[in-house]
Amino acid sequence: MSLLIAGTMAFDAIETPFGKTDKIVGGSATYAAWSASHFTNEIKQISIIGGDFPQDEIDALKARGVQFEGVEQKENEKSFFWSGKYHLDMNTRDTLATDLNVLTQFNPQLPDSYQNADYLMLGNLMPSLQKQIITQLKVKPKLIIMDTMNFWMDTALDDLKEVMTMIDVLMVNDSEARQLSGEYSLVKAAQKIMQMGPKYLIIKKGEHGALLFHEHNQVFFAPALPLDDVFDPTGAGDTFAGGFIGHIARTNDISYDNMKTAIIIGSAMASFVVESFGTQKLKEITHENISKRLNRFIDLVNFDIKLS
Amino acid sequence: MSLLIAGTMAFDAIETPFGKTDKIVGGSATYAAWSASHFTNEIKQISIIGGDFPQDEIDALKARGVQFEGVEQKENEKSFFWSGKYHLDMNTRDTLATDLNVLTQFNPQLPDSYQNADYLMLGNLMPSLQKQIITQLKVKPKLIIMDTMNFWMDTALDDLKEVMTMIDVLMVNDSEARQLSGEYSLVKAAQKIMQMGPKYLIIKKGEHGALLFHEHNQVFFAPALPLDDVFDPTGAGDTFAGGFIGHIARTNDISYDNMKTAIIIGSAMASFVVESFGTQKLKEITHENISKRLNRFIDLVNFDIKLS
Numbered sequence: 001m002s003l004l005i006a007g008t009m010a011f012d013a014i015e016t017p018f019g020k021t022d023k024i025v026g027g028s029a030t031y032a033a034w035s036a037s038h039f040t041n042e043i044k045q046i047s048i049i050g051g052d053f054p055q056d057e058i059d060a061l062k063a064r065g066v067q068f069e070g071v072e073q074k075e076n077e078k079s080f081f082w083s084g085k086y087h088l089d090m091n092t093r094d095t096l097a098t099d100l101n102v103l104t105q106f107n108p109q110l111p112d113s114y115q116n117a118d119y120l121m122l123g124n125l126m127p128s129l130q131k132q133i134i135t136q137l138k139v140k141p142k143l144i145i146m147d148t149m150n151f152w153m154d155t156a157l158d159d160l161k162e163v164m165t166m167i168d169v170l171m172v173n174d175s176e177a178r179q180l181s182g183e184y185s186l187v188k189a190a191q192k193i194m195q196m197g198p199k200y201l202i203i204k205k206g207e208h209g210a211l212l213f214h215e216h217n218q219v220f221f222a223p224a225l226p227l228d229d230v231f232d233p234t235g236a237g238d239t240f241a242g243g244f245i246g247h248i249a250r251t252n253d254i255s256y257d258n259m260k261t262a263i264i265i266g267s268a269m270a271s272f273v274v275e276s277f278g279t280q281k282l283k284e285i286t287h288e289n290i291s292k293r294l295n296r297f298i299d300l301v302n303f304d305i306k307l308s
Numbered sequence: 309m310s311l312l313i314a315g316t317m318a319f320d321a322i323e324t325p326f327g328k329t330d331k332i333v334g335g336s337a338t339y340a341a342w343s344a345s346h347f348t349n350e351i352k353q354i355s356i357i358g359g360d361f362p363q364d365e366i367d368a369l370k371a372r373g374v375q376f377e378g379v380e381q382k383e384n385e386k387s388f389f390w391s392g393k394y395h396l397d398m399n400t401r402d403t404l405a406t407d408l409n410v411l412t413q414f415n416p417q418l419p420d421s422y423q424n425a426d427y428l429m430l431g432n433l434m435p436s437l438q439k440q441i442i443t444q445l446k447v448k449p450k451l452i453i454m455d456t457m458n459f460w461m462d463t464a465l466d467d468l469k470e471v472m473t474m475i476d477v478l479m480v481n482d483s484e485a486r487q488l489s490g491e492y493s494l495v496k497a498a499q500k501i502m503q504m505g506p507k508y509l510i511i512k513k514g515e516h517g518a519l520l521f522h523e524h525n526q527v528f529f530a531p532a533l534p535l536d537d538v539f540d541p542t543g544a545g546d547t548f549a550g551g552f553i554g555h556i557a558r559t560n561d562i563s564y565d566n567m568k569t570a571i572i573i574g575s576a577m578a579s580f581v582v583e584s585f586g587t588q589k590l591k592e593i594t595h596e597n598i599s600k601r602l603n604r605f606i607d608l609v610n611f612d613i614k615l616s
Contacts, residue, residue: 088492089492184396184397185535185536185537185538186534187534187535187536188536188537205516208513208516208517209516209517209531211534218607219534219607219608220607220608220609220611221531221534221608221609222611223517223529223531223609226494226495226519226527226529227493227495228493228495228496229493229496230493257611257612260610260611260612261611261612261613263611264611264613265613294613297613298613299526299527299528300527300528300529301528301529301531301609302568303528303530303565303568303569303571303572304565304568304569305569305572305573305602305605305606
């Protein structure tokens with residue numbers, strides 16, 4: 001099934017306790033597309049890039065079935081650039097630089113070929129842009145999932161709340177869920193947030209896994225795989241989202257049960273991406289690598305209860 | 309199967325964001341015994357209490373099959389007392405008072421009736437006392453599990469390392485695992501700690517669940533149940549341990565697979581105790597309550613993977 005992915009395609013410069021990179025390719029839509037491309041090869045990308053975005057990265061994504069008709073390239077401008085430094089716990093980081101560059105001119109116009117897409121993933125973007133994408137679609141996709149961040153809660157809360165009424169699955173981290181709801185308890189936070197629009201809520205907890213909430217009393221937990229080292233967490237959330245929606249698109253099944261599987265698959269994909277800088281690992285892994293890792297998730301949580 | 313439980317029986321005064329208590333009954337061995345008593349009724353308690361320890365608490369525990377021959381009562385002394393205040397995240401707390409009282413005179417002498425016990429749980433105590441208990445047993449129990457804390461890593465590391473060579477399962481929290489191993493990664497920490505003696509390591513992560521490590525590559529994860537509110541986390545770790553070893557004693561099965569089940573049961577028991585102050589909830593719950601909660605754990609982590 002066809003999948004629209006909207007978000008940034010950008011450069012990152014990353015410093016972690018294990019090393020640092022010069023400018024490497026990053027961006028939410030880049031990570032999500034690489035991740036989803038392991039499950040579906042009909043991906044329609046929505047983004048904006050500068051003349052500096054590497055052609056070989058575009059070619060590599062195209063070879064995986066990622067279409068670029070909806071990616072605007074401004075030849076004389078620079079791509080979005082982010083630079084950050086992670087602390088030892090890898091859950092906190094300092095932003096060193098945010099150069100919006102072409103992102104200030106992002107005015108997504110969906111090509112006709114993007115109409116009738118089955119699934120839409122809205123990576124973290126200004127809420128008004130996320131809304132602009134949704135409203136251009138003449139037929140509502142079967143499932144819209146959206147990522148956002150605390151910055152938009154601080155600066156564009158009304159827009160964010162409006163777009164939340166137009167989507168199916170919201171994806172935030174634990175501190176964002178607390179901020180958005182005003183509740184410390186994630187269970188209470190989830191109930192409040194689902195009353196704001198989304199039928200499903202995914203709360204990402206980094207190395208502590210992810211929770212999926214639905215309706216009044218359904219909750220599913222996917223652990224993060226315990227790893228020897230988390231080398232670089234950049235893009236883990238986008239990779240998680242790409243694996244999640246990639247599996248949904250492949251199976252064309254939006255049931256709660258299939259979303260559980262999708263969350264495990266997203267977690268497995270995220271466990272790969274953090275093992276090296278940037279998207280490197282996502283380019284290398286095979287179907288067999290993914291299957292083996294999924295089996296590790298089964299071993300990780302599988303238990304028998306025999307109560308007498 | 310018979311189960312020895314050693315640890316404190318004490319008073320706590322607790323303040324949380326939800327309220328505060330006067331002196332209520334607490335202590336590691338109290339929580340562990342209440343928890344384990346839901347699974348086995350042949351519990352032999354090892355502790356020391358003052359004349360102020362309430363007789364009705366003793367009677368209530370005796371009615372659940374907890375034997376007191378190994379509990380020394382000093383009529384003219386006071387029981388151990390701890391007072392603390394939890395922060396909003398419930399994972400951090402300030403200690404307001406620690407009055408050791410009778411604990412300074414604790415010199416455990418095992419009665420003959422405690423010999424040949426099948427299982428031993430050593431709650432958090434000075435490592436030399438934990439060793440003293442082990443060495444009094446003429447026959448090594450089938451499984452010895454031990455809790456400890458950062459305080460003993462700071463003040464009695466050599467003793468702690470010695471007792472670690474005499475036990476089977478060590479239970480610590482994530483920051484203690486990092487301190488004990490000098491490794492930030494919990495996977496690496498687990499490998500180092502198991503080289504120090506214990507064949508199994510349980511790392512408790514509070515609201516983020518618990519990990520069980522065994523040998524080189526076996527790892528199991530039990531989530532914490534997402535709750536509306538964590539009312540009072542005091543005793544959660546001891547209750548977890550009591551449920552774990554209670555299940556092992558009931559089933560008389562020390563296989564890795566049964567330990568996975570035991571960890572889920574420990575997590576379920578911990579999810580009850582945090583719902584009210586002190587041991588209250590552990591006294592109220594029924595077999596049916598426990599079964600229902602275990603089903604919630606199954607729903608929480610159960611998923612299907614159908615990879616084509």
